Amino acid sequence: MTASSSLDALYQQVILEHNRHPVGFDQLDNASLIAQGYNPVCGDHIQLGLFLDAGGRHLQKLGFDGQSCAICTASASLLCQQLHDLSIDELKILVNSFLGFIKHATPLQEPSLQPLQVFAELQRLPTRQGCAALPWETLQTTLQEFEVKHE
Amino acid sequence: MSAIPRSDSHFDVSAWRADFPALRRTVHGKPLVYFDSAATAQRPLAVLTAMDQFYRQYNANVHRGVHTLSGEATDLFEQARTRLTRHINADSEREVIFTRGSTESINLVAQAYARPKLQPGDQVLISTMEHHSNIVPWQMVCEQTGAELKIIPVLENGELDMQAVPQLLTERTKILALVHVSNAVGTINPVRQICRMARERNITTLLDGAQAMPHLAVDVQAIGCDFYSVSGHKMYGPTGIGLLYGREALLDAMPPWHGGGEMIRTVTFEKTTYNDLPAKFEAGTPNIAGAIGLGAAAAYLQSLGLEAIAEHEQHLLEHATSQLKQVSGLRIVGEARHKASVISFVIDGVHPHDLGTIVDHDGFAIRTGHHCTMPLIKRFGLPATARMSLGLYNSVAEIDAFIPVLKKARAMLV
């Protein structure tokens, strides 16, 4: 692959568009939980808001906020766009699936994760995997903590 | 001084570049343009050859054997120390300790000098501009002793707030630890002036010289500091080797830091006596090839002439600064009056991390992030910057080629 085509594969129009107009951005008001995500390599910081139903076992929607690169912003945006109205257990499976896709190139099976295929180029670019993973890892950590508290 | 030919318009750097084999490679099919020397510089052949020759012909442990190779290895190792002693104008070889780099040098001073001395309520003064390696060791020693960390603020233009310094040098200040040249924004601090102010108040000074060594002729006696830390790999030498300069009277009075071979005179189970300087602070088999490589790096810099290097780099700095300002939405972070050829910048709507990846695809290696200076980057209200750091082998043509790539990145993302 030439340099410019691998760059185009990384920064696909979908990613650039989500970076310019992120879904769920700046929508944290009244979130049930706010999770902090931090990438010590680059200093990026995002906040993820979880909107849960009264029982706390069902996610209505997600929102996010923060300063992050295009890859991270688009990843957070697609996360908010694709993951809503799910049980906590369903949510966990999807989060693990996406992280496996980015870091270990395991195929994305779930229909709701198909738009995330746009990040496939990252499988060849370990230096930037953390950028796409950050919102999802933030969610994963929060779900684990949440689990401990509710057991 | 060098015999490098000068062209009419500006300096022709091609002869210097030819000394660096790594610069001949390509990245993503494009010629490498290495703008990340502040993270680590490339090494010239002189350094590579000196290390290779050592391993091929002289390899033996130092200060130990009676056999020929051991004697030769010891001579080469100590010749490197002598060269470096002269390079920084230390008073004697006893004042020049080989370490793993600036980080280890600062930790050595924090633990072996400061820790036994500091009392609860004492103060250690650093600045907002410090690399994490000149923050964390002091936080650790403050934690251990009950001393307090105080911070010299940085102004919007990236200079130290010199007006704040006199009030911060109090009776309780025991140590002032300051970066000589900022790795993040390039500021050259007025170290002579500050060391004089500290000396008048009996405050011990440490300068973090990691970024000064590749750009400036450093004379530790003229500067008047007590300690000075050096990283080999920033001054075109190998990784894993550096120096701690310390005034002999201070080093002499300090207890050893690491224990082991080399740093002892006699060992019995009842009592161990320690070796003289500098061996007292060099426990274990040292990085012999690294030290020899670092000596070769100093010799290389002297063969080009530090004035010639500085002149070339200042020309690059001015050119790059004015060219960068032509890129719309670009803002330079840190515009101190005295700067080394290190430029941090941000572009509206373009995250530094994306910029780093995009320009890499055109062969340009830049650093993006917080540059291990999180408090400084935060001071400017930013999460990260892009940094272009120019070394002796960079050229005006490389800078000119960079500008359209920046414009392209902006067009792509904004």
Ligand SMILES: Cc1ncc(COP(=O)(O)O)c(C=O)c1O
């Ligand atoms: C100003 C400054 N101080 C200290 C260090 C630490 O040097 P080393 O990692 O070689 O110990 C660096 C390296 O990035 C630096 O730029």
